Amino acid sequence: MADKIVSGEEYQAMSRKPAKPGHEVSLSSNTIVIVVVVIVLCRLSFLGGAAYGKHNARAATATTSAFGGGPGGYGGGFRNGGGFGQVTAVSSTSITVQNPRSGTSKTYTITSSTTITDNGQAVSASSIQTGATVIVRVASSGSTTATSIMVNPSYGGASSSSGGSAGGSSTTSGSATVVQ
Numbered sequence: 001m002a003d004k005i006v007s008g009e010e011y012q013a014m015s016r017k018p019a020k021p022g023h024e025v026s027l028s029s030n031t032i033v034i035v036v037v038v039i040v041l042c043r044l045s046f047l048g049g050a051a052y053g054k055h056n057a058r059a060a061t062a063t064t065s066a067f068g069g070g071p072g073g074y075g076g077g078f079r080n081g082g083g084f085g086q087v088t089a090v091s092s093t094s095i096t097v098q099n100p101r102s103g104t105s106k107t108y109t110i111t112s113s114t115t116i117t118d119n120g121q122a123v124s125a126s127s128i129q130t131g132a133t134v135i136v137r138v139a140s141s142g143s144t145t146a147t148s149i150m151v152n153p154s155y156g157g158a159s160s161s162s163g164g165s166a167g168g169s170s171t172t173s174g175s176a177t178v179v180q
Contacts, residue, residue: 081141083108090128095149097136108136108146118151127151 006014083106089096096107110116110125118127128134128151135150 081143082135082137082146084135085133087128087130087132087134090125090130092125095125095128095134095136095146097134106144108138108144108149110146110149114146115148116151117148119154123151 083097083099085097085099087095088098088105089107091110093110094107095110096105098105114125116123116125116128128149132151133153135153136146137148137150138145139147
């Protein structure tokens with residue numbers, strides 16, 4: 001018996017197995033168009049949602065206080081504003097605090113009714129040192145008049161054996177830096 005010579009096309013046609021009944025896949029042009037339209041709409045929806053989220057995130061950031069105020073945020077949670085940070089300048093009538101997160105500074109007015117405490121003890125403005133960590137509270141969100149200032153606040157951690165707070169040390173007499 002002689003071998004029969006077949007072309008490549010004939011060989012492929014002979015080696016193909018016919019599809020089993022019910023397993024044939026065919027897509028009409030309408031089905032393909034519908035699938036493409038759905039994919040395009042999903043992509044546009046995603047991009048629109050991302051743009052909406054970016055816009056709202058910027059708006060929310062712009063409306064919070066200079067100290068990141070906002071529930072759950074670092075230094076946030078102040079109902080009427082105020083701030084948290086490091087003292088960069090202090091006098092008997094004002095205190096300037098820099099937010100460690102954003103780097104922005106804000107100056108608050110100190111009045112005779114401002115309560116100032118350090119480790120729970122009442123102190124005067126002259127006892128606040130530059131570089132100390134403070135929490136400043138104000139009466140209303142637009143106000144810059146401090147109603148209370150907590151110097152070296154304790155965050156509920158274990159206190160040191162010398163009785164100081166976990167957030168910092170007590171002020172020492174004679175070494176306070178006062179900017180007039």
